[in-house]
């Protein structure tokens with residue numbers, strides 16, 4: 001079995017869906033194809049949810065109608081035969097009727113998840129109609145029947161494995177399966193999702209559950225690049241990454257991968273390939289267990305970081321001080337990314353501000369608390385970077401003009417993280433591109 005996941009841009013236009021159909025029928029290996037929503041759809045659904053939550057039904061109605069028109073013209077170019085257009089239009093009718101019904105119901109968190117799920121349901125059903133038109137035999141596997149998360153929003157690995165394999169057993173002679181990325185059921189049995197960009201996570205979970213030979217993530221770029229191509233001028237693809245290196249890059253902001261999507265594949269040692277739907281012959285990036293070569297592979301940046309500094313003269317010799325501080329963050333389910341300590345102060349960073357007020361209140365008794373918002377973590381990733389000759393000197397030389405707020409190294413051998421004010425992000429990524437990779 002192999003898994004092939006296609007992102008929003010890879011299915012965002014009818015001609016792209018046609019191309020995806022060619023890519024998945026190239027060889028006869030049994031495969032599960034995971035699809036995202038068409039590009040722009042999840043953003044549109046988020047906006048619709050916000051309008052409904054704000055009680056602005058008029059705006060929501062207009063947003064739903066605009067989205068529907070987009071899909072109506074999409075279907076015209078996707079399939080040609082009348083019977084298939086009728087089938088596709090019937091699918092649109094059902095899903096847009098559902099959105100229009102939601103307009104009339106009082107809003108809830110659960111309902112907003114139902115809204116978000118429409119994107120992947122639509123893309124997979126429409127793609128299935130296209131495959132029918134091409135006479136490509138396939139089975140549509142409903143992700144809501146096997147993908148689930150627990151009360152902590154974590155995937156239920158063993159339940160996913162057994163439900164998915166049971167489903168597959170029903171179709172022993174079939175070779176091609178299509179399923180939705182991103183969507184799942186939560187512990188209450190409601191429709192939920194794996195957070196934005198979560199289709200990558202679905203792909204990795206499915207690949208692990210089926211012990212696939214490979215998990216291919218097809219997107220709009222030829223692999224993981226050495227730096228963020230949306231920000232710096234010239235970037236180059238990285239040929240190979242270890243699972244740990246890829247996980248660090250994904251977690252610290254390389255948008256090409258969902259932040260936590262690597263671990264399921266890593267656990268089952270399924271190699272992950274990042275490939276370009278628009279240039280299918282480019283080698284892309286291979287992520288696997290092979291012993292990584294030393295040196296810097298790539299840099300990534302994660303925005304929206306808040307730095308919290310706690311100064312306390314009592315910290316001196318006070319064992320248990322850090323535990324008490326961490327317990328506050330634990331209580332509010334807020335994970336800490338970076339930590340630096342001195343004898344009289346500790347600084348930590350968080351990216352989730354939803355409980356910030358409560359956290360700050362509970363930290364007050366420990367000393368003087370200062371908060372700095374709008375920060376960015378820049379991570380330099382590669383195996384044994386600090387041991388690799390000249391890397392740290394080049395790094396700090398390159399960053400001479402940047403006021404670096406925190407530095408963290410040693411937690412993993414693969415990562416040096418720097419905290420900067422977000423206003424310096426572009427400059428920092430450009431300076432590192434030149435200083436570490438010689439690229440401008």
Ligand code: ADP
Pocket residue numbers: 006007008009010036197218219220221223224225226227228229230253254255256257298300
């Ligand atoms: P998909 O819709 O296929 O999931 P995404 O938009 O989530 O695609 O991810 C691909 C995008 O990630 C690229 O178009 C690129 O702009 C962005 N990106 C950010 N950092 C990197 C990086 N280091 N390497 C490659 N792409 C990156």
Ligand code: ASP
Pocket residue numbers: 007008036037042043119181182195196197198199200
């Ligand atoms: N459609 C979802 C999103 O845009 C999931 C994904 O594309 O991975 O976040």
Ligand code: MG
Pocket residue numbers: 007197200255256257258
């Ligand atoms: Mg993505």
